[in-house]
Amino acid sequence: MSQTALLLLWLACGLLTFAIRYSFIALEGHYRPPAWFIRWLPFVPIAALTAITMPELLLVAGQVELGFTNPRFWAGLVAIAVAAIWKNTLLTIGSGFAALWLFNWIL
Amino acid sequence: MTPASAFLLGVRALLPMMLGVAPFGVIYGVVALQSGIPPLAAFLMSSLVFAGSAQFLLAQLVGVGAPALLMVGAVGLINLRHALYSASVAPVLAHLPRRWKLLLSYLLTDEAYAAAIPHLLAEPRSPQAHWILFGSGFALWFGWQLSTLAGVLVGSQLPADLGLDFALPLTFIAIVVPLIDSRARLIAALVAGAVAVLLVALPYKTGLFAAALAGLAAGAFIQGRKAT
Numbered sequence: 001m002s003q004t005a006l007l008l009l010w011l012a013c014g015l016l017t018f019a020i021r022y023s024f025i026a027l028e029g030h031y032r033p034p035a036w037f038i039r040w041l042p043f044v045p046i047a048a049l050t051a052i053t054m055p056e057l058l059l060v061a062g063q064v065e066l067g068f069t070n071p072r073f074w075a076g077l078v079a080i081a082v083a084a085i086w087k088n089t090l091l092t093i094g095s096g097f098a099a100l101w102l103f104n105w106i107l
Numbered sequence: 108m109t110p111a112s113a114f115l116l117g118v119r120a121l122l123p124m125m126l127g128v129a130p131f132g133v134i135y136g137v138v139a140l141q142s143g144i145p146p147l148a149a150f151l152m153s154s155l156v157f158a159g160s161a162q163f164l165l166a167q168l169v170g171v172g173a174p175a176l177l178m179v180g181a182v183g184l185i186n187l188r189h190a191l192y193s194a195s196v197a198p199v200l201a202h203l204p205r206r207w208k209l210l211l212s213y214l215l216t217d218e219a220y221a222a223a224i225p226h227l228l229a230e231p232r233s234p235q236a237h238w239i240l241f242g243s244g245f246a247l248w249f250g251w252q253l254s255t256l257a258g259v260l261v262g263s264q265l266p267a268d269l270g271l272d273f274a275l276p277l278t279f280i281a282i283v284v285p286l287i288d289s290r291a292r293l294i295a296a297l298v299a300g301a302v303a304v305l306l307v308a309l310p311y312k313t314g315l316f317a318a319a320l321a322g323l324a325a326g327a328f329i330q331g332r333k334a335t
Binding site for chain 2: 007013016017018025026036040044048051052057062089090094101
């Protein structure tokens, strides 16, 4: 694709992303989403972000791999435990990287 | 709370997340160049699209020569979760002029939302609350531009065994795990994760969307049963 075609593609993707982000902010005051929608909302980021994350932790070259050949699985477990206990972003990301480098070095 | 103090509160709340966002931005730059995207276009995607995981996916799809319409659709699907953030912050922004709503919509990302929302919920009636979201959103935007620029310029010289692409899962773990405070939410996460792994072979990551819907339905079902 030419640079111009790529930039037009970015623009289309950007406008769509913006429309999604603007959607309910624009509608506020004109339209009230139904109660079930509000109840379901908190599950959206949990489900979407976990769906993006889990294959990164569990799969190696498209196959589920939970042995010592997959340091990302173990480092991910460390990060999940740290996040659950301390609920601290910096500590979670830092310990995840530290665990990955440690397991890469050991395994 | 003054606008300046609210803005700084938002910036400070976002800063810890930069530890995950910055390496991810660098990796995005590397992946974009490897996919054959020219450096300028790779950098401009960060302001035109401005969505980390979608940019990553889009760069990879350009690399494999996917049809343009499918690429736009894939970006839409992966960013659909931002509609939730939009609905969530809409009441806080209701009183603002349109230019504020447009600006804050453009800046509404996973990280900015996760950083700002505890403060927005704590001060829902503050007339300056939108400055908190602006602080978080602007800090993330600025950090993302810098880190993707660094990735485009020098990323190819970094050793590959640092595993910097691990930053995305780690950032999402840091956002999601503290949100899981009930059995229904735990089940939503487990079902979404399991379905995503099962459907990973589907083309163009369409399995992600099915997985997110399955997790959402499972969580809502468990919560609904408890309520009745």
